[in-house]
Amino acid sequence: MEVLPPETPAVITKPKIFAGIGKNKRYVIVASFLVLLFWFIQFVYQYEFLSVNTQSSLIRSFALTGATLISIALMIGPIARFWPRRNYIIHRRTLGVWGFTFIIMHAFTVIYYIFNFDISAIFFDLNPYVNPVIFGIIAFLLFLPLYLTSTDWAVMKLGFKKWKAVHRLIYFGYIFAILHFLLVNPPFLQNYARGLLLVVTVAALILQVAGFVKTISKSKNKKAALAGIIIIAVGAMLLYWAFF
Numbered sequence: 001m002e003v004l005p006p007e008t009p010a011v012i013t014k015p016k017i018f019a020g021i022g023k024n025k026r027y028v029i030v031a032s033f034l035v036l037l038f039w040f041i042q043f044v045y046q047y048e049f050l051s052v053n054t055q056s057s058l059i060r061s062f063a064l065t066g067a068t069l070i071s072i073a074l075m076i077g078p079i080a081r082f083w084p085r086r087n088y089i090i091h092r093r094t095l096g097v098w099g100f101t102f103i104i105m106h107a108f109t110v111i112y113y114i115f116n117f118d119i120s121a122i123f124f125d126l127n128p129y130v131n132p133v134i135f136g137i138i139a140f141l142l143f144l145p146l147y148l149t150s151t152d153w154a155v156m157k158l159g160f161k162k163w164k165a166v167h168r169l170i171y172f173g174y175i176f177a178i179l180h181f182l183l184v185n186p187p188f189l190q191n192y193a194r195g196l197l198l199v200v201t202v203a204a205l206i207l208q209v210a211g212f213v214k215t216i217s218k219s220k221n222k223k224a225a226l227a228g229i230i231i232i233a234v235g236a237m238l239l240y241w242a243f244f
Contacts, residue, residue: 027090027094028094031091031094032098035069035094035095038065038068039061039062039102043058043061045061045192046060046064046193050191055109055113056113058105058113059109059110059114060193061193062102062103062105062109064193064196064197065099065102066099066100066101066102066103066105067103067177067197067201068099068197069095069098069102070095070096070099070103070143070174070177071174071197071203071204072200072204073091073093073095074174075200075204075207076089076091077089077092077207077208078211079207081211081214082210082211082214093150096146097147100143100146100147103140103143107136110133122137128179128183129183129241129242132179132180133180133184135176135179135180135183136176136177136180138176139174139177139180142169142170142173143169143170143177145166145169146167146169146170146173149166149167168227171208171231171235172231172234175231175234175238175239178201178239181197183242212228212232216228
């Protein structure tokens with residue numbers, strides 16, 4: 001896995017939780033507008049071409065938007081390592097935070113519309129290959145601490161090394177997220193929105209592995225190499241069990 005820090009932590013004399021937003025308000029506004037526009041296009045596509053049901057359109061558009069944004073966020077690190085002349089890294093936090101925000105809305109709409117807040121119904125089977133919602137829950141729980149610590153304030157409080165260790169959970173969370181959306185409704189894979197998600201997912205995985213190989217070949221860090229190999233092996237094994 002690519003081990004480039006997501007952003008060089010800013011020097012803040014008095015850390016504030018949302019200090020990062022105030023640094024470039026225009027960027028935050030423009031980026032948020034584009035992200036919301038992307039979600040709106042996803043929703044319209046779901047509603048007009050795949051379902052006239054508002055509830056299912058919300059559930060699917062939130063899920064597809066969130067997963068796509070997280071995949072793109074994971075592509076940025078390796079891209080920045082291979083093509084370092086442009087500062088792509090500044091976009092990773094924005095895409096990741098917005099991506100999980102949509103995942104939160106997806107989870108809420110699923111619990112509300114499908115399970116009617118009956119938590120016991122969610123766990124009708126604890127085998128995630130039978131009940132892929134379990135994979136989604138695991139991914140959600142792994143992403144949550146990253147979401148809550150995606151601020152300069154959190155970096156300052158935790159210290160960069162501890163903060164980075166927490167954010168390595170993204171790789172495991174991403175594996176479980178892939179298993180969730182591949183297994184939860186396989187026939188739904190055959191549409192343009194899901195096709196886009198699959199393309200960026202494959203691109204993210206290829207770039208992450210390539211970035212990992214490039215980084216390890218230069219650093220010779222045995223612990224990082226072992227950790228990356230374990231993550232890749234676990235992901236490959238879980239995907240193999242899912243389809244073979």
